[in-house]
Amino acid sequence: MIDETKAILGDLIAFPTVSADSNLELIAYAADRLAHCGARISMSRDETGHKANIFATLGPEEDGGIVLSGHSDVVPVEGQDWTGDPFAMSEADGKLYGRGACDMKGFIAAALAMAPRYAELDLKRPVHFAFTYDEEVGCLGARKLVEELKAMDMRPSVAIIGEPTDMRIIEGHKGCYEYTTQFTGLAGHASGPDRGVNAVEYAVRYISRMMALQDELKKRAPAGSRFDPPWSTLQVGLMEGGQARNVIPSHCCVDWEMRPVVTGDADFVKAHLREYCEDVLLPAMRAVSADADIVTHVIGEVEGLEPADDNEARRIVSELTGANGADVVAFGTEAGLFQALGMSAVVCGPGSIAQAHKPDEYVSIEQMEACLDMLQKLSGKLTS
Template sequence: MSVLEDTKILLGELISFPTVSSDSNLDMIKHLADRLSACGVEVEIWHNETGTKANLFATLGPKRDGGIVLSGHSDVVPVTDQDWSSDPFEMEERDGKWYGRGTCDMKGFIAAAVAMAPHYAQLDLQRPVHFAFTYDEEVGCFGARALADTLREKDINPAVAIIGEPTSMRIIEGHKGCYEYTTHFIGLEGHGSGPDRGVNAVEYAVRYVSRLLELKMDLQQRAPANSRFEPPWTTINTGALVGGVAHNVIPGKARVEWEMRPVQKSDADYVKDELHKFCANTLIPAMQAVHPDAAIETEVIGEVDGLEPMDDNKARDLVMELTGANGTDVAPFGTEAGIFQDLGMSVVVCGPGSIEQAHKPDEYVSEDQMAQCLDMLGRLSAKLI
């Protein structure tokens, strides 16, 4: 059986596990662990706090620093209210395309990497190759952050990571981060006829949004020289402002849902520091002058670092050599890559399928894209011996 045919069979098996982020991924992780263990890969499974989900980290070759990580996330987005032409959790082939939820985002890469494991196992490996499959990427990269913590604790130090998100096999060496927050305002309700006797949570939320808009403009001046992103600066978006119950009631509660997409981590630190000072020095004292229990609390929904382009990037140079590409790109979408970069690795994003197919009904990956991915992974063999 060819490695492409084996990959296709394995991908069909992975698609049959409905690993929507709200559900467990344990059955799929066990299936992958069994496949890898069968060819001599040393597999570790690290569960989350509830035991309902797990990361898989597996290693072939010598136990030393400097290995290469092949990484993908196991979870997929829901199919609810999407109009599919076939069962999204039963892979179907039509006209050279493999359809199913997760085929390109991103079980296709996982299947290709695992299908290559028996080949790597036959080599006299001088450099370890690691397989890292995570949970909950789609809802905040929680699995990758837990994986990073475990790698630090165990002093495991790979040098290079290839994140197999769907890039149409283009090499992505940079993308913005994604930081999401909900800021809660706790004021004091009262009758609308006496606004000075209450603390209007909505009005303070509006002042907070006004500061966000000022920072939004400031960030345009902080854009790095020659930034390749579009737009080239860190962005802020106010997604929702919710509060109040009636025209004649001073609202006691409000919330602002907002996000920023940093091009550099220093921008995120700047925004958070400025907001903290504005709340601590201006808004909260004014609120508590009327009601001592008034407060502003910011809930972190997720803070996923971007992948910052680096002049010295061994992963980029390696994958350019493996694929024959003569250029790289940056991407508007987020991945787990920044988490691996923060561990000190050189990182690129490169995988089969198009991001244009991800999250949509009738998601697919083409057989040609899978063949290109397997060709890249096959050429990796020479870098492991």
């Protein structure tokens, strides 16, 4: 089966599904393979029509199914020094190379390879295949998919998200909240700074307030937190503004994120920043220009995966892999969205997160075989 899975992975890598581009060809490919197995298929597109999710089901039409989930999009390769073509899979030294090999087309390939085997079984429990778009830019596809699942009569109960974890069971991760804050000031000559509103300066003051809140978040770390670091984090990724040294900049843009351990920390940060803007920054800006403004756009707010004492997904994957424990990680996934729908969820998939987003990304054949072994053993959970 590993040879078939490698062939499928090669096909998937050949689709250059960078988040900025369409994933429709990959989704059509997956839909065709699943349709040949007799799966019931539902597809949905985003507003542009260039992105799509697929949700496919084998087995009885009833509640309690098991979801195998993966995102189809990958991060860009521009500016990275690849040894070969990132969208043509290559094999060397027991490793399969290509953009998305571990993050996370390896798991999707294994799931698609197993679909015909599941179709041959007398399934007592449904198995669902959920492949989404735009996870890398805010879990946009999964959010749409979860909303559609809410409207379905059939409600799955378990989700296995195959992000690269070295086949370790991950039962918890922080949320990932991403924002862009835009500052609109008033341009002018640098010789008269009081007659303008310097958008960059106000953005710097905003960032300084964020850094003070970052220190406050460290004090709010929950007792016994298993995360590393144990507190919620704030981070500024990009700041753009200004034209020249002698021009008061009228616009500035700040891209930032936070990764809350608990939702309350996110509420704490947003409330304090909103208050700071309304009570301090905006009055000062509008004292010079009534049109001055600060607007924050939500790029994505993805719930964290909260460890649960009673977790059927953890129990099932533990039995399949033989793992005795489960870990937590700092990076985010779509798992929290499934959990918020009322499903038990874990993250477990082939490859290492240390390889994700890097040049010469790879997944080892050994990891792929371990993933296939888990999915083959899942057959017993679907037929009993």
